[in-house]
Amino acid sequence: MLTRRDTLLGGLCALAFPRIEAALAAQLSYALTAREVAPGTYVVIGKREYFTMANGGDIVNVAFIDTKDGAVVIDTGSSKRYGIALRQLVERTTGKNIVRVYNTHHHPDHFLGNQAFDPSTIASTEQVSKNINSEGEMLAENLYRLLGDWMRGTHAVTPGVVVADGEEKFGDHRFELVELKGHTNSDLVILDKNTGILFAGDLAFLDRAATTPHASLSDWQESLDTLSKVPHKLLIPGHGEPDSEGRAVTQTRDYLTWLSKTLEQALNNGLDMTEAMSVPIPERFASIALAREELERSVAHLYPGLEDRLLPYIGQGESQAL
Amino acid sequence: MKAIIATLVATALLLPGAALAESKEDPLESVMWSSMAGILESVNEGKIVFDDAVSVVTPSVAENQMEVPVTVDATKVGPVEKIVVVTDFNPIHHVLTYEPIDAAPYISFRVKVEQATPVRAAVLTEDGTWHVGSALVDAAGGGCTAPALSHGQEDWVSHLTKVRAKIWRYAEDQDVRLRVKIRHPMDTGLADGIPAFFMSRLEVKSPDQKVLARLDIRQPVSEHPTFTLKPHLTRNAEYLQLQGRDTDGNLVDVKVPAPNATSSTALFH
Numbered sequence A: 001m002l003t004r005r006d007t008l009l010g011g012l013c014a015l016a017f018p019r020i021e022a023a024l025a026a027q028l029s030y031a032l033t034a035r036e037v038a039p040g041t042y043v044v045i046g047k048r049e050y051f052t053m054a055n056g057g058d059i060v061n062v063a064f065i066d067t068k069d070g071a072v073v074i075d076t077g078s079s080k081r082y083g084i085a086l087r088q089l090v091e092r093t094t095g096k097n098i099v100r101v102y103n104t105h106h107h108p109d110h111f112l113g114n115q116a117f118d119p120s121t122i123a124s125t126e127q128v129s130k131n132i133n134s135e136g137e138m139l140a141e142n143l144y145r146l147l148g149d150w151m152r153g154t155h156a157v158t159p160g161v162v163v164a165d166g167e168e169k170f171g172d173h174r175f176e177l178v179e180l181k182g183h184t185n186s187d188l189v190i191l192d193k194n195t196g197i198l199f200a201g202d203l204a205f206l207d208r209a210a211t212t213p214h215a216s217l218s219d220w221q222e223s224l225d226t227l228s229k230v231p232h233k234l235l236i237p238g239h240g241e242p243d244s245e246g247r248a249v250t251q252t253r254d255y256l257t258w259l260s261k262t263l264e265q266a267l268n269n270g271l272d273m274t275e276a277m278s279v280p281i282p283e284r285f286a287s288i289a290l291a292r293e294e295l296e297r298s299v300a301h302l303y304p305g306l307e308d309r310l311l312p313y314i315g316q317g318e319s320q321a322l
Numbered sequence B: 001m002k003a004i005i006a007t008l009v010a011t012a013l014l015l016p017g018a019a020l021a022e023s024k025e026d027p028l029e030s031v032m033w034s035s036m037a038g039i040l041e042s043v044n045e046g047k048i049v050f051d052d053a054v055s056v057v058t059p060s061v062a063e064n065q066m067e068v069p070v071t072v073d074a075t076k077v078g079p080v081e082k083i084v085v086v087t088d089f090n091p092i093h094h095v096l097t098y099e100p101i102d103a104a105p106y107i108s109f110r111v112k113v114e115q116a117t118p119v120r121a122a123v124l125t126e127d128g129t130w131h132v133g134s135a136l137v138d139a140a141g142g143g144c145t146a147p148a149l150s151h152g153q154e155d156w157v158s159h160l161t162k163v164r165a166k167i168w169r170y171a172e173d174q175d176v177r178l179r180v181k182i183r184h185p186m187d188t189g190l191a192d193g194i195p196a197f198f199m200s201r202l203e204v205k206s207p208d209q210k211v212l213a214r215l216d217i218r219q220p221v222s223e224h225p226t227f228t229l230k231p232h233l234t235r236n237a238e239y240l241q242l243q244g245r246d247t248d249g250n251l252v253d254v255k256v257p258a259p260n261a262t263s264s265t266a267l268f269h
Helices: A002-027 A080-094 A126-151 A217-229 A247-268 A291-310 B002-014 B019-023 B033-043
Strands: A035-038 A041-044 A062-067 A070-074 A098-102 A122-124 A166-170 A173-180 A187-192 A197-205 A234-239 A313-316 B048-050 B055-057 B068-073 B080-087 B094-099 B103-111 B117-125 B130-137 B162-170 B173-182 B199-205 B211-217 B226-231 B239-246 B251-257
Touching (some): A035 A234, A080 A098, A098 A166, A173 A217, A197 A217, A217 A247, A234 A247, B055 B117, B173 B199, B173 B239
Parallel strands (some): A070 A098, B048 B130
Antiparallel strands (some): A041 A062, A062 A070, A166 A173, B068 B103, B117 B130
16 A cells, blocks of 8 residues: 555656746745945845745845945845855946845845855955854754755855955045944945945834844844944845845834844743734834744844843752762 | 655554553654653543643754753643653653642743654643643754853862752742752763763752652753742742752762742742
8 A cells, every 4th residue: 555655646746847847946036136325336125024935035235336356245035046146236237246245144045145255355244254164054044945056056154354444446446345243243334435325234224123033132223323324325124125224224223123022021021932922013113024924033132131130039949969 | 754754653653652642643743752651641641632732832943952941831720740851852851750749730941952853741641631832943953962051161179069059939820930940060971972961850848848749850951950830839938949969979068048928929020
């Protein structure tokens, strides 16, 4: 009986799988489009969604700038496949080689496209480079689970160039690099001094809830204060629409202030994690995509640490090991 | 695939010991259900019903598989003798047994999960019936076989069995809320080279030494076990006593001060 079923299943598989694979292969391509936000400056806007099989991880904003010396790329997307699509888009749009690629931080949607680029052109802060080196493969593995075949062949590539606070010049463009922290322990912010465009990475979100897996909320707030004082014409958030009105910084700060206060209040009122995950979200955050999902994730990230800080210390048991 | 699972379930139902599950179908159609029923049967032989009155709340996706929060609330079931929590697809199925002797049938805790799994709370009532509530958690995996984070800290032993705790009273409710967190690696014995070592027992006592709540804790409970319980506490009682032990005989014995009866907090602000 088992043999018969095996044979039957085998026959079905042979019939069905080639068609399924062909259909999937046809679907698995990123339709990346470049939006010109200033002469020679382009952004590729990701969906305001979490990683899904349907979006393939096309959920992040990346950018590129056409300079006289060649193209400068900021972040590389979620997969090798995304990186290749991005490189082709950059080369097609600018008609030039890529001379510099920045990774703003070590989250998988921002650096797992690195494979498509020459490692000697990829730059990050020393800390981001360390993070990618130690956590990169683990982050990639998790995305294989979430994105399946979109990730085929993807590996973490550590940036070959370390940059610190200062200026890099490519052709006619001067880029000011500033290392901040809070979203992760190292967040690179890039200001194009020629165009006044500020590439904020994931320190700024717009109409998409901020994520906190490696966050320090207090550091993040300080970094937002710093960002708000940097004169700029346009801000490109890591997720959400380009912003010329200061909304991204204001909204991210408002959300993080609410999040921090709400979690502390939940803890001080005796709520456990599942209960803190279900507290009401204010009406003013109604436009923010994934607010409930990210609140749940933030409780998972931040609540245990809050307990260690805010639950009163009562005493210690008698330890046989001491 | 679904057909194969259905066949396996059907086959399993014919096995002795799985007859308990016959009365009602597992809403999650898990191939491991008959084994879970076996665990319940070993505690108490009796009817098993899947009962929506037993609320099991978990996030549908485990953001951190080492620490998945779970809240079980069986208040709607009526008087409860025991709550047994099991996870179908963990290498160690039995998570904990809670006896709310003089407490509301409510418990929040955190569990390690090795892969996507149903989390079950089986509630034993006086008539010997198990009322089972279930929730499904999706997870990346590796929660039970990864070493505890404690072992990355050189001084973890000096923090062993440190207790953080607090009691809240509510104006409209005679139950109090007790939250307790105990520093402990909760080693499962499944991580390479690290033997099983975990908090195994915790009792909540009133000042007159009455046991209000008793917990039998197993390896799948997360590192630094953290519980929220709702014991009954008289208005004039000044503290709750927590007594516990781990598998190496390390003892916990602390008194958690209770706020005075006039203070109260609103749960949701």
